[in-house]
Every structure is written in C-alpha cells, then in structure tokens.
Amino acid sequence: KAGVTQTPRYLIKTRGQQVTLSCSPISGHRSVSWYQQTPGQGLQFLFEYFSETQRNKGNFPGRFSGRQFSNSRSEMNVSTLELGDSALYLCASSLGRLAGLGRVGNEQFFGPGTRLTVL
Amino acid sequence: AQSVSQHNHHVILSEAASLELGCNYSYGGTVNLFWYVQYPGQHLQLLLKYFSGDPLVKGIKGFEAEFIKSKFSFNLRKPSVQWSDTAEYFCAVNKLAAGNKLTFGGGTRVLVKP
Numbered sequence: 303k304a305g306v307t308q309t310p311r312y313l314i315k316t317r318g319q320q321v322t323l324s325c326s327p328i329s330g331h332r333s334v335s336w337y338q339q340t341p342g343q344g345l346q347f348l349f350e351y352f353s354e355t356q357r358n359k360g361n362f363p364g365r366f367s368g369r370q371f372s373n374s375r376s377e378m379n380v381s382t383l384e385l386g387d388s389a390l391y392l393c394a395s396s397l398g399r400l401a402g403l404g405r406v407g408n409e410q411f412f413g414p415g416t417r418l419t420v421l
Numbered sequence: 422a423q424s425v426s427q428h429n430h431h432v433i434l435s436e437a438a439s440l441e442l443g444c445n446y447s448y449g450g451t452v453n454l455f456w457y458v459q460y461p462g463q464h465l466q467l468l469l470k471y472f473s474g475d476p477l478v479k480g481i482k483g484f485e486a487e488f489i490k491s492k493f494s495f496n497l498r499k500p501s502v503q504w505s506d507t508a509e510y511f512c513a514v515n516k517l518a519a520g521n522k523l524t525f526g527g528g529t530r531v532l533v534k535p
Contacts, residue, residue: 333521345511345525358520392465396521408453408472408521412465 325393333398
C-alpha cells in the first residue's frame with residue numbers, strides 16, 4: 303500500500319507571495335491533517351479535513367487555509383507569506399473514525415513533508 | 422490548554438544501553454497516546470500507540486511504552502539500543518473530543534554512539 307505523498311518536496315518563495323501544497327493520503331483514508339514543524343515551535347497542528355469538511359483547526363492565522371477533495375486529496379494554501387512561515391509542512395492521513403465510535407484506526411501516518419523557505 | 426512535555430531534549434548513550442524517554446501530558450480526559458520517531462532525513466514514523474486496555478504496549482523495533490494514568494505519563498523504553506536508533510522521538514496526545522488533532526511534545530534527540 304502506497305504511503306502518504308506530498309508535493310512539491312521543496313519550495314522557495316518570497317515574502318508576500320502565496321503557496322499551495324498538496325497531499326495524497328493512503329488509499330482508503332478519509333482524514334487528512336496538516337502540521338507545521340519548525341525548530342522553535344516544534345510540531346503544531348494546523349487543521350484536519352474529513353469528508354471534504356474541516357473538522358478541527360489549530361491556532362494559526364487566516365492566511366493558512368485548506369481544502370479536501372472528494373477523493374480525499376488535500377491542499378493547503380498560505381497567502382501573503384512571511385519569513386516566519388518557513389517550515390516543514392507535514393500531512394498525515396488516517397481512517398478518521400469519529401471520536402467515540404472506536405479509536406482503532408485513528409493513528410495517523412505522515413508524509414515526507416514539503417520544505418518551504420520564504421526569502 | 423493541553424500540553425505535552427518531554428523532559429529530555431537530548432540523550433546520548435552507547436550501544437546496548439537501556440533507553441527511557443519521559444512524556445507527560447496535562448489533559449485529564451480520555452486520550453489516545455502515541456510515540457513517533459523521525460530518523461535523520463526520513464519522515465515521521467509511528468513507533469507505537471495506546472488506545473485502551475493493557476497499559477504496557479509494544480511497538481516496532483523492540484520499543485515499548487507504559488501508560489500510567491495516575492501520573493499522566495506515557496514513557497518510552499527500549500532495553501538495549503542500537504546505533505540505528507539514533508533519531509528524534511516525539512510523544513503525541515490526541516483528545517477524543519478533538520477529532521484527529523495531535524498535540525506533540527517538543528521531541529527528544531537521541532544519539533547512540535557505536
């Protein structure tokens with residue numbers, strides 16, 4: 303079974319630009335979560351999508367947005383890039399069973415990440 | 422706010438030594454608990470998970486972790502490490518009420534000297 307794939311793997315942008323990152327989850331997985339990893343802040347949750355709906359959102363400004371398509375693929379967008387947005391952006395997929403309906407299957411599998419550098 | 426604490430930022434040990442990494446969380450409700458590992462140049466991989474039942478869980482590569490509910494802890498152990506265990510280890514907590522949101526600890530960098 304193929305793992306989580308993310309494209310592109312590396313991106314270099316300048317301040318003020320916008321960027322779109324893509325994630326393809328493991329086949330059959332309906333939940334996609336996005337995380338930002340930086341040396342200073344560690345791993346922080348951005349948002350989760352399940353069945354094309356945002357189910358959870360972290361504490362990030364509105365410049366960070368996402369969406370999920372009917373085939374469970376997801377994209378995240380960052381507008382008006384700032385230097386502090388430089389980070390490794392990780393996508394994770396899971397079966398996404400709703401909380402309380404059985405926890406087995408909620409483990410998340412991570413992709414290799416997209417390394418974004420903002421100059 | 423829920424937080425996850427990993428007490429050691431860096432650990433250096435020799436091959437065949439035993440490893441124990443601490444993890445504590447602050448949330449009092451029902452949680453799922455995970456340990457992930459990030460080998461140099463590789464992506465995050467799931468080492469083991471706890472959902473319910475036996476508080477001692479076994480994962481891949483000889484790792485195990487013990488959930489102690491009264492101490493809000495989920496410590497990771499390996500009796501005898503190898504050079505290939507050099508990596509960064511992350512503890513993560515998922516509140517059942519928060520969908521699939523994972524809250525991660527700050528990570529522990531483990532260096533195993535050959």
